[in-house]
Amino acid sequence: MSKILFKKQLSNDVFMMRLHAPLIAEERAAGQFIILQINDDYGERIPLTIADADTKEGSITIIFQVVGKTTLQLSEKNVGDVIPALVGPLGKPTHIENFGTVVCVGGGIGVAPLHPIAQALKKAGNHVITIIGARNKDLIILEEEMKAIADEFILCTDDGSYGRKALVTEPLKEICERSPKPNMVIAIGPPIMMKFCSETTRPYEVFTQVSLNTIMVDGTGMCGGCRVNVGKEIKFVCVDGPEFDGHKVDFDNMMSRLNSYKELEREAHSCFLEQEIKNKEALQ
Amino acid sequence: MSHITPEQLSEDAKKLIVDYLSKIDELKTKDRMKIPAQEMPAQDPEIRSHNLDEVALGYTVEQARIEAMRCLQCVKKNCVEDCPVKIDIPRFIDHIAHGDMGNAAGVIKEASLLPAICGRVCPQETQCQSNCTVGKALKDVDKSVAIGRLERFVADWERATGKISIPEIKPATGKKVAVVGSGPAGLVVAADCRREGHHVTIFEAFHKLGGVLRYGIPEFRLPNDIIDKEIEVLKAMGVEFQTNFVVGRTRKLTDLMDKDGYNAVFVGTGAGLPMFMGIEGENLVGVFSANEYLTRANLMRAFEKGKADTPIYPSKNVAVLGGGNVAMDSARMAKRLGAENVYVVYRRTEVEMPARKEEVEHAKEEGIEFYFLQNAKRIIGGENGKVKAMECLRYELGEPDSSGRRRPVVIPNSEFILDVDTVIVAIGNSSNPLISQTTPQINVNKWGNIIVDETQKTSVDKIFAGGDIVLGAATVILAMGEGRRAAASINKMLADDIEKEKKSVN
Numbered sequence: 001m002s003k004i005l006f007k008k009q010l011s012n013d014v015f016m017m018r019l020h021a022p023l024i025a026e027e028r029a030a031g032q033f034i035i036l037q038i039n040d041d042y043g044e045r046i047p048l049t050i051a052d053a054d055t056k057e058g059s060i061t062i063i064f065q066v067v068g069k070t071t072l073q074l075s076e077k078n079v080g081d082v083i084p085a086l087v088g089p090l091g092k093p094t095h096i097e098n099f100g101t102v103v104c105v106g107g108g109i110g111v112a113p114l115h116p117i118a119q120a121l122k123k124a125g126n127h128v129i130t131i132i133g134a135r136n137k138d139l140i141i142l143e144e145e146m147k148a149i150a151d152e153f154i155l156c157t158d159d160g161s162y163g164r165k166a167l168v169t170e171p172l173k174e175i176c177e178r179s180p181k182p183n184m185v186i187a188i189g190p191p192i193m194m195k196f197c198s199e200t201t202r203p204y205e206v207f208t209q210v211s212l213n214t215i216m217v218d219g220t221g222m223c224g225g226c227r228v229n230v231g232k233e234i235k236f237v238c239v240d241g242p243e244f245d246g247h248k249v250d251f252d253n254m255m256s257r258l259n260s261y262k263e264l265e266r267e268a269h270s271c272f273l274e275q276e277i278k279n280k281e282a283l284q
Numbered sequence: 285m286s287h288i289t290p291e292q293l294s295e296d297a298k299k300l301i302v303d304y305l306s307k308i309d310e311l312k313t314k315d316r317m318k319i320p321a322q323e324m325p326a327q328d329p330e331i332r333s334h335n336l337d338e339v340a341l342g343y344t345v346e347q348a349r350i351e352a353m354r355c356l357q358c359v360k361k362n363c364v365e366d367c368p369v370k371i372d373i374p375r376f377i378d379h380i381a382h383g384d385m386g387n388a389a390g391v392i393k394e395a396s397l398l399p400a401i402c403g404r405v406c407p408q409e410t411q412c413q414s415n416c417t418v419g420k421a422l423k424d425v426d427k428s429v430a431i432g433r434l435e436r437f438v439a440d441w442e443r444a445t446g447k448i449s450i451p452e453i454k455p456a457t458g459k460k461v462a463v464v465g466s467g468p469a470g471l472v473v474a475a476d477c478r479r480e481g482h483h484v485t486i487f488e489a490f491h492k493l494g495g496v497l498r499y500g501i502p503e504f505r506l507p508n509d510i511i512d513k514e515i516e517v518l519k520a521m522g523v524e525f526q527t528n529f530v531v532g533r534t535r536k537l538t539d540l541m542d543k544d545g546y547n548a549v550f551v552g553t554g555a556g557l558p559m560f561m562g563i564e565g566e567n568l569v570g571v572f573s574a575n576e577y578l579t580r581a582n583l584m585r586a587f588e589k590g591k592a593d594t595p596i597y598p599s600k601n602v603a604v605l606g607g608g609n610v611a612m613d614s615a616r617m618a619k620r621l622g623a624e625n626v627y628v629v630y631r632r633t634e635v636e637m638p639a640r641k642e643e644v645e646h647a648k649e650e651g652i653e654f655y656f657l658q659n660a661k662r663i664i665g666g667e668n669g670k671v672k673a674m675e676c677l678r679y680e681l682g683e684p685d686s687s688g689r690r691r692p693v694v695i696p697n698s699e700f701i702l703d704v705d706t707v708i709v710a711i712g713n714s715s716n717p718l719i720s721q722t723t724p725q726i727n728v729n730k731w732g733n734i735i736v737d738e739t740q741k742t743s744v745d746k747i748f749a750g751g752d753i754v755l756g757a758a759t760v761i762l763a764m765g766e767g768r769r770a771a772a773s774i775n776k777m778l779a780d781d782i783e784k785e786k787k788s789v790n
């Protein structure tokens with residue numbers, strides 16, 4: 001059980017919350033995630049990255065986008081409400097050392113998990129170049145926080161409503177062409193963005209680490225629902241990851257697996273919304 | 285085997301028992317051998333393959349007493365020898381024959397803590413019932429005394445009459461025991477250590493308790509009520525539970541001792557990491573490990589469509605790979621979730637199937653089709669990366685291997701295509717990596733199973749382990765047996781510590 005201590009809407013459908021979870025706050029490291037459930041009996045288990053933690057307050061920060069029923073219900077909860085099941089920190093922490101120059105690429109909500117990693121890399125002495133991007137201005141999050149740690153900061157939007165009008169792969173390519181080229185790229189965002197970042201860096205042979213957000217059930221290596229092809233091997237994202245070498249990940253397979261339940265969810269989501277509307281009408 | 289209605293079975297037993305009740309103590313061996321073996325009443329297969337209610341309904345009192353009268357009360361008790369926890373089987377059966385269910389329960393409880401569960405899920409035909417004198421004499425193991433069904437009967441009787449007693453707890457010792465995992469191994473350790481007066485906390489990664497009993501074995505075979513009742517008893521005994529707590533991640537195992545003051549830890553984290561076949565197409569949409577499929581259906585309650593938020597894949601034609609209990613449970617669950625055709629594809633023959641016999645029979649009655657001596661070669665994808673079909677190979681039995689079982693050998697060019705949209709892989713598990721990843725001091729073997737000595741102690745002082753994490757995927761009763769042994773070692777260690785502390789004070 002975990003109480004919501006703070007809530008803030010970051011954009012139209014992106015929310016930030018601080019949850020009371022002292023043990024997780026103490027143990028967590030950059031790159032790790034939690035799994036939560038809105039209902040102890042019938043809820044679905046969803047993984048969310050830990051964006052930050054405060055050991056004094058005993059809290060962790062999550063940032064999430066409303067994409068389905070569970071995230072919608074979570075967004076409707078308020079300070080003082082309780083999340084019945086919260087477990088973590090899960091996954092292996094990001095390996096942090098002084099690599100030299102690291103490009104941190106964040107797409108959309110992916111900036112949330114990227115932030116603590118960029119922070120840790122900076123602290124370890126790296127030269128941190130940050131590229132953050134989103135479809136439009138509304139969807140840019142944590143701009144100030146990312147700017148504060150970056151040695152170089154690039155912001156782009158697909159529609160040009162803010163910053164440079166470009167996909168994140170454009171500036172990434174330019175940076176790879178510099179001499180010396182960067183030592184490492186960390187890309188976190190929608191699967192399609194991570195795929196194209198990996199494709200962008202491949203010809204330059206710049207190691208590119210991606211953080212995968214697959215479907216999960218238990219999060220402890222028991223079910224295999226989170227499995228992905230990495231090179232010739234099958235890996236379990238919850239215990240072997242979530243971070244992998246982007247040049248080896250089979251993104252196309254991962255994306256089709258992410259869509260396993262899309263049709264069902266669309267049905268459930270529309271039923272649920274219809275019911276919500278009916279409930280509201282009934283109240284009036 | 286055709287389905288006999290429970291009403292009919294009950295009627296027959298009521299009539300039959302009249303003849304025996306008066307001469308119960310005069311029955312000779314040959315009389316006993318003539319008593320008809322009692323069938324287990326079960327839900328009609330047509331109906332049950334669409335619901336989640338328990339399939340086997342349990343004996344009536346008359347059936348139980350008749351079945352109990354079949355026992356010969358052997359001097360050399362083959363059944364007890366083959367029971368992993370050495371229940372005094374003829375003694376509890378004799379109480380049933382005489383209608384004394386309370387004492388029957390008492391006898392079982394001396395040796396086994398969770399009879400309602402074991403009576404339902406133990407592989408009796410390879411344990412206590414395998415060498416039963418009656419079955420031997422009738423040359424049919426199916427005609428052995430139905431020890432498991434009788435065990436279940438007694439446990440259910442106890443529950444139904446509300447006579448479950450809370451064991452006595454010794455005065456508090458001030459010692460703390462941490463139990464990691466709430467499967468059968470962990471539950472038994474908790475009960476046995478708590479009885480000695482130690483403070484016991486169970487840490488469980490999931491939001492619900494019971495381990496495989498909850499997330500793996502389906503409701504239609506082991507209702508959740510039964511697990512809930514057992515856990516209520518532990519709660520009433522004062523055992524504490526911490527759910528949503530992954531030892532190794534939420535807290536390091538060693539921190540439980542160094543920072544939180546636990547004096548002993550038991551690791552009962554179960555099997556983990558489902559195995560896959562390593563064939564082409566295994567990551568297609570529509571391929572699941574049995575663990576995932578069953579966890580969605582059971583623990584996350586996806587069978588209650590409309591209520592549960594966790595989705596389950598909609599299937600028409602399902603192939604299940606494997607021949608154990610896990611495969612049977614997956615196949616039967618798929619049927620209940622609406623699949624039209626379910627095929628169990630198994631490399632060997634029916635004789636070699638490790639599943640409980642009763643489950644295989646029930647599966648057949650429910651219309652599950654068995655493809656023996658066949659195996660998957662590759663899974664074929666269609667649009668959107670979804671499973672479209674599975675290519676299989678036929679096998680024949682060759683020379684016996686080192687285990688004495690005849691090894692299945694591929695028949696060349698025997699490929700054929702099975703039209704399926706879902707494949708469930710139920711070929712076993714390797715070990716749960718979390719504890720060994722985060723506590724490297726604990727020695728594991730090359731399969732990742734924790735190595736223990738004969739007292740269940742690991743390579744690290746004060747840390748014990750048992751159940752599937754030690755044995756590999758095994759059985760409920762073996763997990764409980766290991767739990768018992770571990771608890772005894774922990775209790776002894778703590779008693780010695782208390783003794784030493786007393787001496788050093790004096």
Ligand SMILES: Cc1cc2nc3c(=O)[nH]c(=O)nc-3n(C[C@H](O)[C@H](O)[C@H](O)COP(=O)(O)OP(=O)(O)OC[C@H]3O[C@@H](n4cnc5c(N)ncnc54)[C@H](O)[C@@H]3O)c2cc1C
Binds near residue numbers: 554
């Ligand atoms: C589908 C299925 C059907 C089966 N049918 C039968 C049957 O008919 N008869 C039979 O005898 N056996 C059967 N088995 C096998 C039997 O269930 C197991 O052998 C038994 O449950 C093992 O018990 P355990 O206590 O070792 O572990 P488990 O029951 O696996 O419990 C381990 C628990 O530990 C938790 N855990 C794991 N890691 C951590 C951690 N780091 N921190 C905290 N908690 C953790 C898990 O969430 C789990 O709840 C079946 C198994 C399956 C999967």
Ligand code: SF4
Binds near residue numbers: 361431
């Ligand atoms: S072996 Fe069979 S007949 Fe003999 S005591 Fe055991 S259950 Fe009874």
Ligand code: FES
Binds near residue numbers: 215226238
């Ligand atoms: S989420 Fe189940 S194994 Fe990773």
